[in-house]
Amino acid sequence: MDLASAFSITVARRPDAIAVVDGGRRLSFRECHAESARLAGGLARLGLRAGDHLLLLLKNRYQNAALYWACHMLGVIYTPLNWRARAAEIAYCLGDAKANAVAFEGASAESVREALAQSGLEALPRVVLADVRTEPGDASYADLAAGPTLERPIAAEEDSTCLMLYTSGTTGKPKGVPRSHRNELAATVSMIAHNRYVFGDSALGVMPMYHTMGVRVLLAAALLNGKFVCVPAYDTELALRLIQDEGITTMFLVPTLYYDMVNHPDFSAFDLRSLKRIGYAGMTMTNALSAACMDQLKPELFVNYYGTTEVYTLSFCDHVDAKPGCAGRPGLNQMLRLVVPDPEGKSGPDDLVAPGEPGEIIASLASPEAFAGYWRRPDANAKALRSGWYFTGDLGRRDEDGELYVIGRLDDMVITGGENVYPEEVENALSHCPLVRRAAVIGIPDERWGQKLVAFVEPAAGASAEGLAAYMGEAALANYKRPKEYVLIERIPQSPVGKILRRELRAGNYRRVQ
Ligand code: AMP
DSSP states (O other): OOHHHHHHHHHHHOTTSEEEEETTEEEEHHHHHHHHHHHHHHHHHTTOOTTOEEEEEOOSOHHHHHHHHHHHHHTOEEEEOOTTOOHHHHHHHHHHTTOSEEEEOHHHHHHHHHHHHHTTOTTSOEEEOTTSOOOTTEEEHHHHHHSOOOSSOOOOOTTSEEEEEEEOOSSSSOEEEEEEHHHHHHHHHHHHHHTTOOTTOOEEETSOTTSHHHHHHHHHHHHTTOOEEEOSSOOHHHHHHHHHHHTOOEEEEOHHHHHHHHTOTTGGGSOOTTOOEEEEOSSOOOHHHHHHHHHHHOOSEEEEEEEETTTEEEEEESOTTTSTTEEEEEOTTOOEEEEOOOTTSOOOTTOBOOTTSOEEEEEETTSTTOOOOOTTOHHHHHHHEETTEEEEEEEEEEOTTSOEEEEEEGGGOEEETTEEEOHHHHHHHHHTOTTEEEEEEEEEEETTTEEEEEEEEEEOTTOOHHHHHHHHHHSSSOGGGSOSEEEEBSOOOBOTTSOBOHHHHHTTOOOBOO
């Protein structure tokens, strides 16, 4: 089954249900399908064919969702990039993906045009939204969506690529992760099962559609005839308002967005009782935040979902209220192992760690959700794919019940005075401190300790380095896990989707609080 056929099934099931809400626009499944089919016709007239890449630099808007479906109807590979990406990164991806066309809006127009010029690709077909100042040769979205419908959607082979996401990793150039129709359908069915979504469940469309979580939310809502409520650019107050006004039942977000919501000064002014099944993914959540989410959002179900762009579901835990931070057990169709961590990448899938010991988490590539390898990156494949297993670069440990805890990235582990320290554990202890809004911990080179633990803190009122040291002096942590230094900074650096960027702290990219 390909995604376009899966969409047709959903449309036939409940054509009049609302599929997408974007500001004042509400499209039913029938309307969304019709718009996508006309767009697919338009894209075909631009010359796009099955197997081509359409690069998109768009916010979460109905046009983005319609282009997603239009691509699947044509067998074109939906290849989204961060709409805030700079020209150099766009130019790299235009070349890397061998893009056959690019779609953009006002917010991304300048960088895209610069990238096209840098790459000598001025003649590449372009689809532009209404807020772009057009140039000769631009095809307007409105014109494409007003033209004749694609006569016959191609029914793509399920192993063909329908989506390519770029992951930035910690170093180097972005890597393309091609995903097949089969991967995407299997991943979404897992997501639905593990989060216990039901038909008609609506979703807050706030995780960007250039990230695995964003496209997954769109697809899960669509398969269940639920509405996808667009939040084009993140705004906590708008998100809270939409949950209330649209009666949204599910959310799937990075912890950072939960943090912003539960700490919003007007949080209690919103009625969020419609929320039933919520989940987080993308990074660990501190115990303090996990408790605040349970307490303030009062979901029926709160899930920790551990996954990656490459493989999607690794594990999930549906009882984080009882075991905060727990990543539970492997998801449907997934086998996980913990192997001896080796930064050189020499461990194999049979180098298992002893029970209770931390190890690198590896996932079987036999899962129908798992990709088959990076796009034109044999170097990255050699590093991450070994003997049928995907090496995540994450460290995990199983507790006495056999349940997994993700303890951090192998690259972020700090060795201080010969002892291994995982930043997340220290950050977790700091999360309970009333002087701390957010914290991130790294190791910096030190003659005496090898690496010295340093905590960077976005301070709450009254915070000082001495106050933090005094608090941590009392915390239930081994001595060597207590930071040697506290630095109060204005903002913990984050990736575009809200993950802590410890590498930016290591590079000195932060501003001290005056
Ligand atoms: P991405 O491909 O952007 O989704 O990033 C995948 C990485 O995010 C994983 O390898 C983990 O390092 C991290 N991650 C994803 N989900 C979780 C989770 N639930 N808990 C802790 N880390 C996570």
